[in-house]
Amino acid sequence: MTFSFSATPDFDFLTSFARHIRAEVHDNVLEIPKHLGHGYIRKIVFGPDFEITLHQFLLKEDLIIRRNASAIASDLITVFFYSNDQPLAITYNNNPQVLFSGRDNSAIQVTSNDLSSVICFPAQRLINYMVIAIRPASLKEFISVDKPSSVLEIITGNGSSFLFFENMAAEPKLLLKNMIAIDMGDMLSNFYVRIKVQELLYHVFYKLSLREHANQAINSADISRLLYIRDEIVRDLSKPPVLRELSQIAAMSETKLKSLFKQTYGTTIYNYFQQARMEEAAFLLKKGKRSVAQVGYDIGFTNLSHFSRLFERHYGQNPKRFSYS
Known part of the structure; x- marks a missing residue:
């Protein structure tokens, strides 16, 4: 309907x-x-x-x-x-x-x-x-x-x-x-x-x-591109976004893309990607019933200690404890 x-x-x-x-x-x-x-x-x-x-x-x-x-x-x-x-x-x-x-x-x-x-x-x-x-x-x-x-x-x-x-x-x-x-x-x-x-x-x-500034003019075409870029960022959480590639997709300069993205979403492209990774990890640990190692590798971490530290920074406890809480 x-x-x-x-x-x-x-x-x-x-x-x-x-x-x-x-x-x-x-x-x-x-x-x-x-x-x-x-x-x-x-x-x-x-x-x-x-x-x-x-x-x-x-x-x-x-x-x-x-x-x-x-x-x-x-x-x-x-x-x-x-x-x-x-x-x-x-x-x-x-x-x-x-x-x-x-x-x-x-x-x-x-x-x-x-x-x-x-x-x-x-x-x-x-x-x-x-x-x-x-x-x-x-x-x-x-x-x-x-x-x-x-x-x-x-x-x-x-x-x-x-x-x-x-x-x-x-x-x-x-x-x-x-x-x-x-x-x-x-x-x-x-x-x-x-x-x-x-x-x-x-x-x-x-x-x-609390956002730092919003002095970059934006129009409907820019918004359309930003939404598409956001989708590209979270499409594959095992690979960090490459700003040069994203700016080419968006047909924007890297400076404009960084500025508009932070203005619209309140954070940088990389921080948005990391937050999405941690949300995915939390979901997989709770509902996917996967081990910490499996989850870390699935979202692109080769160093599990680094994954655990980053996860604890976001959720206040390490992945193993989080999965049993």
Whole structure:
């Protein structure tokens, strides 16, 4: 099933999607029809410039949501939270599908509303995600800092295209889980959810504010290339990325690629690769039931002592102890 829409300023996802699947919305809740699966999509409006959409469902067939950039400008900021151990693929501007990460597909993205994207949700998997839509004025009011960082200035300014990714730490995951589980029949439920949404926004923008700088201009074509480069980096975790080769693939100078990648993902290309290796190692140790030596060799380490030291630096304990914890 594919749902396509144009991100115009007055577009309402809930009512349009309900019309697409021939269902009805009651009190801002869309119950998924039984012939399609089960679950719901719920919209909660806190004001004209601030609302969220909660998604929790399991579908009988794949769902592809295709957002097309609109010719009509919109300053809407979208913050997307996805918390699940199952694969989620996202593409921008007709790029090949890119998984958020190799094993843990929980992620946060902050994006302007002028980018085309495609999100693919697999069938027979429980989907949990939330989208916050907020305008710059409201976000500025929430953040309320006299001297915002360059990243925050770009996000809360007007006319800039941007896409930032952040890993979802344990606390935002728990917040999202609690919000989805809340009884919305409680008369104070909206009050509770609003507080938790602001708490989530704090976690996101605190992390983004720590990034060194974001002074490199970026456009849709650059974003497409970065997503593809990110996929290339994690495609084979046994081989470190070669910057020269990546820059040729991206059709960018090495300087521009390094700068844009760090700006978008918050870390260097090599550090991103090492983090992905450690996540893969943790997965294989826990669920793959492989020995430390097997895991180390699988992800390209010939020196197992070096692998153990690096793993302990990331997870606070050596691989052997981690596998039994």
